[in-house]
Amino acid sequence: FAGLADVSISEDIPVEGEITVPVGSRSPDEDYSTLDEPVRDTIMRDLKAVGKKFVHVMYPKKSSALLRDWDLWGPLVLCVSLALMLQGGSADSKDDGGPQFAEVFVIIWFGAVVITLNSKLLGGTISFFQSLCVLGYCVLPLTVAMLVCRLVLLAGSGTISFIIRLIVVVAMFGWSTLASTAFLADSQPPNRKALVVYPIFLFYFVISWMILTFTPQ
Amino acid sequence: MAAPGELRFQEFEAAAELLSATPDATTPRAGEQRPGHAAVDVEPEDAEPPGDDSDRTELLGGQRQPRSFWTFEYYQAFFDVDTQQVLERIKGSVTPLPGKNFVRHRLRNNPDLYGPFWICATLVFALAVSGNLSHLTEKRTSPAYRYSPHFHTVTIAATLIYCYAWLVPLALWGFLRWRQSRGAGAYTFLETVCVYGYSLSAYVPAAVLWLIPAAWLQWLLLAVAALLSASVLALTFWPLVRADGRATALAVVAAVVSLHALLAVGCKLYFYQQPPSAGPAPSPPHTTPGAEGLRSRVPQLPGVNVSLPGTHPAR
Numbered sequence: 001f002a003g004l005a006d007v008s009i010s011e012d013i014p015v016e017g018e019i020t021v022p023v024g025s026r027s028p029d030e031d032y033s034t035l036d037e038p039v040r041d042t043i044m045r046d047l048k049a050v051g052k053k054f055v056h057v058m059y060p061k062k063s064s065a066l067l068r069d070w071d072l073w074g075p076l077v078l079c080v081s082l083a084l085m086l087q088g089g090s091a092d093s094k095d096d097g098g099p100q101f102a103e104v105f106v107i108i109w110f111g112a113v114v115i116t117l118n119s120k121l122l123g124g125t126i127s128f129f130q131s132l133c134v135l136g137y138c139v140l141p142l143t144v145a146m147l148v149c150r151l152v153l154l155a156g157s158g159t160i161s162f163i164i165r166l167i168v169v170v171a172m173f174g175w176s177t178l179a180s181t182a183f184l185a186d187s188q189p190p191n192r193k194a195l196v197v198y199p200i201f202l203f204y205f206v207i208s209w210m211i212l213t214f215t216p217q
Numbered sequence: 218m219a220a221p222g223e224l225r226f227q228e229f230e231a232a233a234e235l236l237s238a239t240p241d242a243t244t245p246r247a248g249e250q251r252p253g254h255a256a257v258d259v260e261p262e263d264a265e266p267p268g269d270d271s272d273r274t275e276l277l278g279g280q281r282q283p284r285s286f287w288t289f290e291y292y293q294a295f296f297d298v299d300t301q302q303v304l305e306r307i308k309g310s311v312t313p314l315p316g317k318n319f320v321r322h323r324l325r326n327n328p329d330l331y332g333p334f335w336i337c338a339t340l341v342f343a344l345a346v347s348g349n350l351s352h353l354t355e356k357r358t359s360p361a362y363r364y365s366p367h368f369h370t371v372t373i374a375a376t377l378i379y380c381y382a383w384l385v386p387l388a389l390w391g392f393l394r395w396r397q398s399r400g401a402g403a404y405t406f407l408e409t410v411c412v413y414g415y416s417l418s419a420y421v422p423a424a425v426l427w428l429i430p431a432a433w434l435q436w437l438l439l440a441v442a443a444l445l446s447a448s449v450l451a452l453t454f455w456p457l458v459r460a461d462g463r464a465t466a467l468a469v470v471a472a473v474v475s476l477h478a479l480l481a482v483g484c485k486l487y488f489y490q491q492p493p494s495a496g497p498a499p500s501p502p503h504t505t506p507g508a509e510g511l512r513s514r515v516p517q518l519p520g521v522n523v524s525l526p527g528t529h530p531a532r
């Protein structure tokens with residue numbers, strides 16, 4: 001309510017001015033209302049934030065930007081695109097095929113929630129949504145791997161394509177795990193780091209498995 | 218007979234004498250092990266749990282203290298383990314030592330839920346993934362086979378393993394509590410779940426190694442894993458039921474061991490493609506259309522090779 005301090009009320013001068021409400025920690029230096037700006041600016045600001053986090057994931061340094069300004073747009077976009085790309089798998093019957101959209105969605109979100117609960121129960125100092133944000137964003141390398149796999153599968157599905165896909169998926173799986181460990185490991189008690197990293201490893205392993213075993217119709 | 222003042226003075230002196238005689242006398246806490254009493258610890262500790270148990274069951278039942286049950290800190294107490302402790306417990310669950318009871322020796326009144334939960338999760342995915350991979354060997358015998366991920370096996374494996382890891386300890390704990398009036402001891406529910414969860418860790422490497430398509434090796438692995446973890450379970454529960462009478466004790470231990478082995482055999486037969494020379498047909502989820510499907514539907518006796526037109530039996 002810093003803006004209110006400047007408003008002075010006197011009887012003969014009409015009261016004018018803007019009452020500003022702090023938007024939150026995400027924009028501490030904004031002291032103007034964002035209602036009047038063009039829609040393009042609003043959207044671009046969020047897109048830039050998401051894009052900056054993507055860059056952080058691809059080049060993981062121990063910066064706290066990902067943790068401080070968490071958002072769940074990125075994870076949602078990644079999860080939906082991964083689940084969509086995993087559709088269209090071969091199926092003789094509904095039972096024999098790959099995971100359905102709902103299964104992928106539930107695995108990613110439920111898995112992220114369980115891992116977050118696990119790290120909080122073990123004494124981690126990270127907040128619930130920060131952890132969800134990091135785990136969701138670190139799915140990006142695996143989404144890239146899925147894209148590459150689908151492209152490779154367009155060319156053919158023999159042994160060579162399998163080897164290429166295997167190498168790509170393993171590399172991206174390692175990248176995801178290392179990226180999320182880089183962001184999350186600092187907030188854990190030192191003698192329990194392995195206990196926290198192992199479920200993350202398992203989580204990305206399962207996603208990698210789903211990507212690797214994808215066979216097109 | 219003495220004057221009241223003199224009596225008070227005498228009492229004080231007697232108490233001071235007692236105190237000086239045993240300067241480091243402390244009130245024993247539940248679960249504390251005094252040096253020099255290790256061999257005798259089983260009995261006094263077994264006598265202590267009723268107080269301990271009711272304390273924990275109060276919290277666990279949530280009936281009398283609903284406030285503590287719903288807070289986050291209540292659950293944090295079940296995750297109070299370090300990496301080293303978890304590794305020690307896993308090692309302890311596959312090494313049956315006759316003198317060492319898993320609950321008393323490893324858990325030491327600090328059961329955790331981390332081990333059971335994540336070992337079960339690992340086992341579920343190990344079974345699903347390597348079971349799926351084992352079907353790839355079918356490609357060698359019938360080139361028309363088309364690989365499919367069979368993702369629903371994850372759901373089935375999860376249901377099976379988590380039910381086993383939670384319902385069987387619940388039944389066993391309930392049974393032991395019921396028999397407690399006849400002299401049998403009991404662990405807390407959490408300790409029972411913990412023992413069962415850690416004992417499943419022996420099946421994880423077995424699940425991965427069952428990929429090797431040699432029937433004798435698979436059965437050997439199964440026997441070794443089941444034997445090790447079942448004997449740890451037996452050694453853990455034997456001291457409890459021993460006091461109840463020989464017949465009951467043997468029945469309980471036999472039930473525990475056979476359920477454990479049954480789980481292993483069931484998982485092996487259900488999730489994995491049997492090696493061609495073994496014989497028994499895999500069950501419904503592995504059916505594929507065409508001649509390959511016919512072979513899987515024909516009931517086979519162990520050791521007998523059934524040859525169908527169009528397929529080549531592996532000899």
